[in-house]
Amino acid sequence: MSLKNTHEIDIVRVSSSKIDSVDFDNLTFGTTFTDHMFVCDFREGKWQKAEIKPYAPFLLDPSAKVFHYGQAIFEGMKAYKDESDDVWLFRPDQNFERFNKSAKRMAMPEVDEEIFMSGLHQLIDLEREWVKKGLGNTLYIRPFMIAIGSGVIAAPSTQYRFMIILSPAKSYYSGEVKVIIAEHYSRAANGGIGAAKAAGNYSAQFYPTKLANERGFQQIIWTDDATHTKLEEAGTMNVFFRINDTLYTAPTSERILDGVTRKSLIDLAKRDGIDVAVRPVLVEEIIEAAKDGSLKEIFGAGTAAVVNPIVGFSYQDTYYELPKIENSFALLLKEKLTKIQYKLAEDTFGWTVKI
């Protein structure tokens, strides 16, 4: 696969890079940004001239729609550097499609493929130095779109800003991850926006997650809001459950984000003979499996965290600890995926795209 890189972009470079002031061994996820950003505005019914320019704050009116009505979407992707200093993206077509699916659900204009892909390509190309070699080093890529039109009336904006910013990153989580299974709070409604990467979905989880943190748990596994009997996904990860030697994960739906990591792990598992069942996963069956010892692993899957093993979970005030396991599917799949991303294993699926 290759990127459409035909869109003309005005480029204004910084006079001097700040890269030398960055400690790449001690990065806090999502807080350090590269020298430049990509910006393209939508006005008068169409996308305007695209620009790459020095990363900097910008002005917005106090009545900008994004402040009042949360009309905002984003994507999360990563770039990887291989041993020959080439820089690679992983399935950018998937992020592009999902971005426009989110845009549609939030009544925002879809972004042209040429603008999205050329923006990615030319911005990352300019910032190659920020992508460091070595497993675990990545450049986190954040495409996003916000409603910049003004007016405190609850209706879609007529003006939008599409941007891409880049942040060098190590892995997202550190330490052991314990989760709570949601019994009261929820992240998504039937007929709601759960399947969109819409800004409002994330802040909605902050308070319940804070309550979980206070009880010593890092994350919540959300359940369906109507019955709280089906296990859906975590804050920024889809979730897999291993019972004996089968992996289970919920089908995506209008409540669940269609994760790129999730679908890639499913393909990898299937290719390599691991049994995967995509079907609703009930809280009840996981509790039973935990009790009878057949529940071997739970792990989250998402771009930021890649694969995140979960060491235990709480449900109805009982804590269930997962066994320490030898041949972990989580670690096996993580390794397989990571090797493809860093070009250390053959990419039989054609997922990687060179910048």
Added chain:
Amino acid sequence: MSLKNTHEIDIVRVSSSKIDSVDFDNLTFGTTFTDHMFVCDFREGKWQKAEIKPYAPFLLDPSAKVFHYGQAIFEGMKAYKDESDDVWLFRPDQNFERFNKSAKRMAMPEVDEEIFMSGLHQLIDLEREWVKKGLGNTLYIRPFMIAIGSGVIAAPSTQYRFMIILSPAKSYYSGEVKVIIAEHYSRAANGGIGAAKAAGNYSAQFYPTKLANERGFQQIIWTDDATHTKLEEAGTMNVFFRINDTLYTAPTSERILDGVTRKSLIDLAKRDGIDVAVRPVLVEEIIEAAKDGSLKEIFGAGTAAVVNPIVGFSYQDTYYELPKIENSFALLLKEKLTKIQYKLAEDTFGWTVKI
């Protein structure tokens, strides 16, 4: 009731007002703003110095949390001018309480009552000229708070901006309002943020509302997301149904905003001998009542629109037109409420507060 107005605020005035350039007879709701705005930032665990200054755009980092995670809440209130040129607020205590309830649900810091009330008081006092006399003329007040801390990591911000902006306004809706009863899309989940005035709740409705608009309907009456059998509320209004001579409205819940207009109308109706039942309202019973002729009125209630009569609704592709009615409860209650707000009738409840 009186406002706590003891908080010290730095005031910087505009050099010349733009008021003379405003056509107060032709205002589009929410698009014209007064000369000044109120701003107070939260940093290092506390609210900083409050300021009133010229209305103007401000700078934000591209990674500001409000852009990525929708951590943003707001309120909507109005100021009214009476015949003696005094300016009045309507139940500001209710908006203040709801603001902090929203803040809590969105993991944002609560605003001190003194800051909220002094901000309202001193800003509106400065902008008295913008509040015009005469029924229907109001100054729409928009307190809001956004997460201004930076970082693309899905966790609460540590920095926030609380602002108040003011917009002179006539009534919100014009023309006849027809609604669709939601059968697939939803605005709120059980255990979600529906009861908070959180930004993300509003953009979530834009797409389904656009679909409704395309079919010739202005608004949607949302139903519970699990079964779509209970009538809940509209985009920015609570909803009342009159069957024979009784008014029905859904109880507020974690899915429904606790509207100030709704609760005031309930009190007014009760005071004046109109039968009100606050209980779940089923789609089924409204359809039956529409068929047998006992459904007399449906109306929305909210600060922007005050009371908004609905002329008909669609459900399962059938359109039900409401009868033209002589002694409309909607218009009667609207008049009673409006008269209190403009100090044309005695405020037996102590709802109005002088600036």
